[in-house]
Amino acid sequence: MSKIVRFHRLGGPEVLQIDDIEVREPGAGEVRIKVRALGLNRAEAMYRSGQYTFTPEMPAILGYEAAGTIERVGEGVTGYVVGDEVNVIPAFSFADYGLYGELAVAPIHALVRQPQGMTSVEAAGTWMQFITAYGALIDIGDLQKGETVLIRAASSSVGLAAIQIANMIGALPIALTRTSEKRQALLDAGAAHVIATQEQDLVAEVSRITGGKGARMAFDPVGGPEVANILRALCFLGIFFQYGALDTADMSIPVMEVLGKDLTIRGYQLFEITQDPERLDRAKAFISTGLENGALRPLIAKTFALEQIVEAHRYMESNTQIGKIVIEI
Known part of the structure; x- marks a missing residue:
């Protein structure tokens, strides 16, 4: 059993709750990740409140960005093995995947190796922005x-x-x-x-x-x-x-x-970039270069624990932060 953030009705931050559920095994072309940190995004607040581009099916999972360690690999996965430190970038639909939790399944096309010298908190707040x-x-x-x-x-x-x-x-x-x-x-x-x-x-x-x-x-x-x-x-x-x-x-x-x-x-x-493999590869290369030479660095506004997910979403909607909000697990 794993602690996973879900919501069972549309609304404000208060609808988010932590459920203990069994996270499925990864399928073909997927991995299961032990999550260390999550980056919060406005799209997730819009999805939670019913203002996104499609309506959630309840109970709904959410979450676009994560940093963690591969814990299982699915059939046909190459290039990644158990123990690899990876980051997940937004290249999928909430209808298919969500990363808010201790364990998460993600497709391998949305993975990138965690840049050297970055903490999980920094990495979780990097790729979307x-x-x-x-x-x-x-x-x-x-x-x-x-x-x-x-x-x-x-x-x-x-x-x-x-x-x-x-x-x-x-x-x-x-x-x-x-x-x-x-x-x-x-x-x-x-x-x-x-x-x-x-x-x-x-x-x-x-x-x-x-x-x-x-x-x-x-x-x-x-x-x-x-x-x-x-x-x-x-x-x-x-x-x-x-x-x-x-x-x-x-x-x-x-x-x-x-x-x-x-x-x-x-x-x-x-998604115009992340769902096009060639353009995504160019984006990864550009950003990786900037991270390596110090030209790019995420600014972390504040970190919260998973149990503080409601407070974290309230803080995101306050518009007082400067930089990225991250959940550390």
Whole structure:
């Protein structure tokens, strides 16, 4: 029997409960992992509350990221053996797999060997954030040295990852945050500039920073009416990535701005990368290089025990953290 986090109804963090259940043996192309740490993600809160892209079947498991040790291997598994330290990246559906627990089954296409020199806590908080940012900025957007990228919700784990990736390639990351409260923390995290959108004129500030040219790219998990000003701050042929919906209201689009600058507005999910083997391999290589040379490093906001999963989700939804929240087992 193993302690597994599940929920039996939709709702807030309080619906999460720890059940003692028997975790199945791994099937073909799968491994079973003794989990040491779990990374928390907004998608899991959305799934738990019924705001995700599909409705859970109860009782539901969840969890996209984990670090641990392979405890069993299924039929046909090659390249991995019992005892290997691995990380699990989001490359599957919650309908099929979930990692919140002491033991978890995962498909081998979602595995990566744990980088040397990283703790399980750091590793569990690495792959979702860096692959998400890499996919938009590098794989699709082809961000180049000297170009400017606007990073909204910059104090989130993905926002911080985007700052680091931009710096790694010599681009200029501008952090967007609602107030000045997190300004110094974002500068310390590598942001070249910080704009508090509720206190400053976003378009005027971007114009000043870029010498009137505008930013080449924007990376946004929020959406809503503020999108209009972000689009106004982009340059000719700029690209806007929407990778989340923290504000579920319809986005405001200034049509003449889009037409006049030939802007691209693009929806994006990391599964576009993680479910394509070639693109995922390139992402792993890019991120591994950054981890090895120190250009990339996850910032851990706080750790919790598995028994504190409800408190951990409440903390995630408080929006007060800077960096990744991790459950340590």
